[in-house]
Amino acid sequence: MQIRELRAFVAIADAGRMDVAARHLGYSQPAISYQIKCLEREFQVRLFRRAPTGARLTREGEMILPSARAILAIVDSIKPGVGSDPSVDGFEWANSKINMANKRFEMSEVEERAAATQ
Numbered sequence: 001m002q003i004r005e006l007r008a009f010v011a012i013a014d015a016g017r018m019d020v021a022a023r024h025l026g027y028s029q030p031a032i033s034y035q036i037k038c039l040e041r042e043f044q045v046r047l048f049r050r051a052p053t054g055a056r057l058t059r060e061g062e063m064i065l066p067s068a069r070a071i072l073a074i075v076d077s078i079k080p081g082v083g084s085d086p087s088v089d090g091f092e093w094a095n096s097k098i099n100m101a102n103k104r105f106e107m108s109e110v111e112e113r114a115a116a117t118q
Contacts, residue, residue, distance in 0.1 A: 001042050003075055006068045008035040009047060013065055017054040074098060 011021035012032070022032040040047055047061035057065065 001039065005035040005039045006072055008032045009039055010068050010072060012036065012048065012055050013057055013061065
């Protein structure tokens with residue numbers, strides 16, 4: 001699984017269309033389709049229902065989306081901090097970011113379970 005595949009997945013989920021997401025990310029439409037195919041192979045599920053009008057998340061895609069967003073948030077939060085402050089221990093800093101993302105993921109998981117029982 002590659003970060004670019006997760007970015008493609010989230011971009012398509014947000015845009016609802018592969019061609020729009022591809023343009024936004026600077027990819028060709030076949031390239032973004034291939035990235036999704038790789039993720040689907042990795043997870044062994046279909047992530048989108050494709051139609052001429054766009055791409056809609058499957059149930060499995062909806063379940064994976066919050067985790068994909070959390071992973072991207074971690075990656076995006078690490079990039080600016082790496083090497084920016086020599087007084088900060090890189091391991092401790094990265095670990096704190098991962099812990100924050102885990103807490104966000106746990107909260108979204110609790111909220112999903114609560115919504116499913118209503």
